[in-house]
Amino acid sequence: MKIIRGKDFRAERAWGALDIANMNGTTVRLHWTDRPYRWHVNDGEEVFAVLDGQVEMHHREGGQEHRTTLHTGDVFFAGVGCEHVAHPLGEARILVIEREGSV
Numbered sequence: 001m002k003i004i005r006g007k008d009f010r011a012e013r014a015w016g017a018l019d020i021a022n023m024n025g026t027t028v029r030l031h032w033t034d035r036p037y038r039w040h041v042n043d044g045e046e047v048f049a050v051l052d053g054q055v056e057m058h059h060r061e062g063g064q065e066h067r068t069t070l071h072t073g074d075v076f077f078a079g080v081g082c083e084h085v086a087h088p089l090g091e092a093r094i095l096v097i098e099r100e101g102s103v
Helices: none
Strands: 018-022 026-033 047-054 054-061 064-070 075-078 083-088 092-099
Touching: 064 075
Parallel strands: none
Antiparallel strands: 018 026, 026 092, 047 075, 047 092, 054 064, 054 083
């Protein structure tokens, strides 16, 4: 059993992570960041849940860039082939569920 106080987690660097679980090749990780990630496409699907803070999520569809502000409690689902990048607005803590080894 594990209890994790997400709001208390802080990594040593942007996008540093606490590994919570690996369930048959699907990882659950808690990330802390105060800087944008990079544009990427995951190797599979991704669930991105904002536990604390705000994140401006950029994603591309049909060659056009879209932006959505995610608040605490919001979830972003990136399907296969979804190009996206997260830009935190200040500090943010994010729970990410994705295939092990995904970008």
